[in-house]
Amino acid sequence: MMRVGISQIASSMRHRKSAYASLVLEVALGCTVVAYVLALGNGLRSVADQPLGFDASRTFAVAIEEPPRGAHEQRYRRELAEVRALPGVEAAAWVELAPLSRCELPETLTTGDGPRLTWSLRGDEQLPNVLGAELSAGRALTAADAAQTGPIPVLISSALADGLGRSPLGARLSSPGLGSLSVVGVVARQIRLGPFFAGATELVIMPGHPGQARRNTYLVRARPEASNGFARAADARLRAARPERWLSITRLSDARDLIVRNIAGADIIILITVLGMLLVVLVGSLGMSSSLVVERARQIGIRRALGARRSDIIGYFMLENLFATALGLLLSAGICALLDQLLVDVRGPLIIEWRKYLPISAALFLLSGQVAVLLPARRAAHVAPSVATRTA
Amino acid sequence: MLFFHLRRAVRSLRRTPVMSAVMIVDMALGLAVWTIAYTAVSSHTRDPIDAGGRIFHVDWGTDPGVELRGVDRYQQVLAQAPHMLVSYRDAALLSRHEAVSRSAKTFTSRLAVSAQQRQVETAARFCTRDLFTLFELPFRHGGAWDAAGERALAPEVVLDDASNRLLFGGANSVGRIVEIDGQGYRVTGVLAAMPERVRAYDFALTTAPAIYLPFELFVPLGARPDYLARRSLHGASMAELVISDDAFVQLWVQLDSAAQRARFEAFLESEARKRHGAHRAARGRLQPVASWMAASVPVPSGFLVFQVCAFIALLACSVNLSRLLIVKFQARAPELALQRAVGATRASVFAQHMLEAVLVALLATELALAIAALSLVGINAIVPDRPAYFVLDLEGVWLACAMGLGAGVLAGVLPALRMCQAAPATFLRSS
Numbered sequence: 128m129m130r131v132g133i134s135q136i137a138s139s140m141r142h143r144k145s146a147y148a149s150l151v152l153e154v155a156l157g158c159t160v161v162a163y164v165l166a167l168g169n170g171l172r173s174v175a176d177q178p179l180g181f182d183a184s185r186t187f188a189v190a191i192e193e194p195p196r197g198a199h200e201q202r203y204r205r206e207l208a209e210v211r212a213l214p215g216v217e218a219a220a221w222v223e224l225a226p227l228s229r230c231e232l233p234e235t236l237t238t239g240d241g242p243r244l245t246w247s248l249r250g251d252e253q254l255p256n257v258l259g260a261e262l263s264a265g266r267a268l269t270a271a272d273a274a275q276t277g278p279i280p281v282l283i284s285s286a287l288a289d290g291l292g293r294s295p296l297g298a299r300l301s302s303p304g305l306g307s308l309s310v311v312g313v314v315a316r317q318i319r320l321g322p323f324f325a326g327a328t329e330l331v332i333m334p335g336h337p338g339q340a341r342r343n344t345y346l347v348r349a350r351p352e353a354s355n356g357f358a359r360a361a362d363a364r365l366r367a368a369r370p371e372r373w374l375s376i377t378r379l380s381d382a383r384d385l386i387v388r389n390i391a392g393a394d395i396i397i398l399i400t401v402l403g404m405l406l407v408v409l410v411g412s413l414g415m416s417s418s419l420v421v422e423r424a425r426q427i428g429i430r431r432a433l434g435a436r437r438s439d440i441i442g443y444f445m446l447e448n449l450f451a452t453a454l455g456l457l458l459s460a461g462i463c464a465l466l467d468q469l470l471v472d473v474r475g476p477l478i479i480e481w482r483k484y485l486p487i488s489a490a491l492f493l494l495s496g497q498v499a500v501l502l503p504a505r506r507a508a509h510v511a512p513s514v515a516t517r518t519a
Numbered sequence: 520m521l522f523f524h525l526r527r528a529v530r531s532l533r534r535t536p537v538m539s540a541v542m543i544v545d546m547a548l549g550l551a552v553w554t555i556a557y558t559a560v561s562s563h564t565r566d567p568i569d570a571g572g573r574i575f576h577v578d579w580g581t582d583p584g585v586e587l588r589g590v591d592r593y594q595q596v597l598a599q600a601p602h603m604l605v606s607y608r609d610a611a612l613l614s615r616h617e618a619v620s621r622s623a624k625t626f627t628s629r630l631a632v633s634a635q636q637r638q639v640e641t642a643a644r645f646c647t648r649d650l651f652t653l654f655e656l657p658f659r660h661g662g663a664w665d666a667a668g669e670r671a672l673a674p675e676v677v678l679d680d681a682s683n684r685l686l687f688g689g690a691n692s693v694g695r696i697v698e699i700d701g702q703g704y705r706v707t708g709v710l711a712a713m714p715e716r717v718r719a720y721d722f723a724l725t726t727a728p729a730i731y732l733p734f735e736l737f738v739p740l741g742a743r744p745d746y747l748a749r750r751s752l753h754g755a756s757m758a759e760l761v762i763s764d765d766a767f768v769q770l771w772v773q774l775d776s777a778a779q780r781a782r783f784e785a786f787l788e789s790e791a792r793k794r795h796g797a798h799r800a801a802r803g804r805l806q807p808v809a810s811w812m813a814a815s816v817p818v819p820s821g822f823l824v825f826q827v828c829a830f831i832a833l834l835a836c837s838v839n840l841s842r843l844l845i846v847k848f849q850a851r852a853p854e855l856a857l858q859r860a861v862g863a864t865r866a867s868v869f870a871q872h873m874l875e876a877v878l879v880a881l882l883a884t885e886l887a888l889a890i891a892a893l894s895l896v897g898i899n900a901i902v903p904d905r906p907a908y909f910v911l912d913l914e915g916v917w918l919a920c921a922m923g924l925g926a927g928v929l930a931g932v933l934p935a936l937r938m939c940q941a942a943p944a945t946f947l948r949s950s
Binding site for chain 1: 538541545548549552555583584585592593594597598600601629630631638640700701740741742743745746747748749750751752754755756757760820821823824825827828829831832834835836838839841842843845846849850898901902903904905933937
């Protein structure tokens with residue numbers, strides 16, 4: 128095969144600076160887009176897949192709505208007894224706002240080290256048990272804790288405990304919304320209220336009983352074997368007891384599935400974007416290569432006349448394209464790194480692992496570049512040596 | 520001269536139909552992706568209500584007191600959210616100020632209602648009747664409850680289109696009864712169907728079927744707000760919630776003149792100082808609808824990142840178009856050389872080629888808008904959990920046209936410059 132030096136390719140590219148510069152730039156931008164959107168899709172999936180710290184497939188939010196007549200404490204005890212008596216229930220507790228409700232608002236917690244944002248979960252003393260929140264330190268909440276008006280005994284997550292930077296048991300915290308708090312226990316597991324709340328593992332679990340309200344929500348952990356039929360059975364039993372009230376029983380994994388469906392939709396959009404970018408760059412490369420063949424017909428004829436074989440001509444064009452594409456891919460790495468810095472405030476909890484996807488994107492563009500140049504290269508290889516003798 | 524160049528541009532495109540189609544489709548793809556990304560982001564904060572800048576959201580202007588630099592935008596919005604609500608008593612005090620022409624207090628809860636032996640869960644929007652006027656909510660049938668009924672806590676409701684379809688099959692249900700807790704509530708009006716959008720007055724950002732009830736009815740109904748920012752410890756009854764400092768009310772006011780605004784702002788500031796102390800920076804906050812939405816509606820990070828990527832994709836398509844134009848123009852170089860030889864100026868050559876690039880961009884924009892509009896229908900179907908229906912509005916169309924034109928001009932500059940700077944003799948010699 129006729130040897131083709133890098134210097135020959137570089138010289139050729141220098142003579143057609145704007146054409147190759149635009150190819151390099153286009154490959155760089157296209158590869159950046161493909162690597163970044165593939166990484167974005169992965170980032171979305173990672174956040175959506177983050178463990179909640181409890182088994183959402185066995186956890187149900189049972190909402191019971193009826194007119195707020197009579198003593199609310201009495202109603203709470205009656206309903207809790209009914210819910211606990213439902214078939215397949217392992218544990219049940221009243222909760223002010225179930226996880227994954229997306230109505231949570233963060234609280235400002237004042238600690239010894241200054242204010243910090245935290246999330247809170249309020250429910251009766253069995254709530255940690257329903258969530259399977261084992262303690263790594265301290266004691267569990269009791270029924271008497273809900274009645275405390277002084278420093279309210281609370282549990283905190285281990286992430287918040289780490290954030291406090293000292294032994295948290297007995298620590299006094301305060302919050303305009305939560306009041307004066309005293310840490311009595313630390314939950315070992317990281318519990319999240321929803322997959323997209325970054326820092327949601329910093330959690331305060333507070334004891335409480337429901338106030339006067341038309342709707343009470345109970346969080347239920349069902350036994351594994353009873354989970355699939357729990358909602359239907361529970362609905363039938365609760366309706367039979369009091370037909371006039373309104374019921375909603377939601378499996379928390381179903382609430383999460385809605386988010387997962389969104390991610391699946393995003394994947395389709397990302398795939399279409401990737402294919403679109405590859406197509407655009409492929410077409411551009413094809414057009415440019417075709418024009419280069421026409422422009423260099425005489426040069427090709429000379430090479431053929433001097434003994435270059437068809438395979439040499441094809442190889443030359445493909446190597447030239449490979450070189451230009453490789454330069455574009457290098458530039459793309461730089462653009463991705465710059466984009467990473469510029470989007471720090473925007474991307475939030477998303478981790479965009481573009482480095483993981485840049486090789487995939489690079490491979491796709493190298494392949495499409497070679498495919499794009501193949502047809503013009505084959506046409507170039509069929510240029511007859513006699514073309515070299517033509518003056519026009 | 521413009522028409523002459525335009526005719527030449529059209530003829531040039533017609534002469535190479537495949538090449539022209541490739542250029543148009545190439546540009547259209549990039550512009551369509553950008554348009555879709557822009558629409559998805561802008562749909563979160565778009566609201567047609569402006570009312571000449573007379574409607575304002577009112578809160579105390581407090582902040583979380585935590586350093587939010589370095590925290591992403593979504594988290595910043597969530598952290599600020601509790602400070603955008605006011606308490607029941609504060610809402611009553613502020614809305615009664617003499618400078619306020621109209622005011623609307625509102626919050627969202629959830630309520631199961633029944634009609635025709637069917638029970639459904641709805642987003643219950645407790646509001647004062649001026650909400651409908653302030654936000655220009657169109658009625659398909661009937662209207663809001665009257666002022667006397669509101670004062671008397673008359674059991675009346677307004678349905679939105681979705682809840683009317685669920686409960687009454689979409690018929691004119693004015694005068695009919697929905698039941699809540701066994702008591703009948705008369706339907707006074709049915710809102711017209713509106714595309715799903717983030718509503719400035721809906722803090723819960725819910726797209727569930729909604730009913731609107733007179734504001735004060737939330738107490739006897741025991742309907743606790745979906746969003747509650749605790750500010751104090753108090754007892755468990757609704758009566759104690761109402762007199763507490765807990766914030767759950769969104770307050771919107773209409774201030775018709777600059778003088779009214781100034782008086783209200785002074786009042787708000789003095790009240791803020793009473794609550795938060797003179798040494799604190801809180802002075803109360805009045806925000807017009809558009810800026811309140813921009814500040815308060817959390818746009819997911821994924822959308823924003825995708826929007827940036829879409830812009831880069833558009834740039835890539837613009838570079839690609841530039842390359843294809845160079846290829847196309849160079850193929851016509853001998854013809855151009857002849858033109859220059861018989862007296863065409865550089866400016867004329869530049870204009871001719873720029874016009875061709877702009878024509879490609881305009882055709883690509885048309886195609887891009889069609890692709891985007893169709894794609895958005897598909898996206899609404901495959902992304903079920905979204906706060907608004909993604910739809911291309913007039914502002915999006917104009918912006919897409921501007922971006923298309925800009926990308927076309929950017930793509931055409933280099934090829935046009937190359938052609939007008941090339942010496943005609945070079946091409947005449949080689950042809």
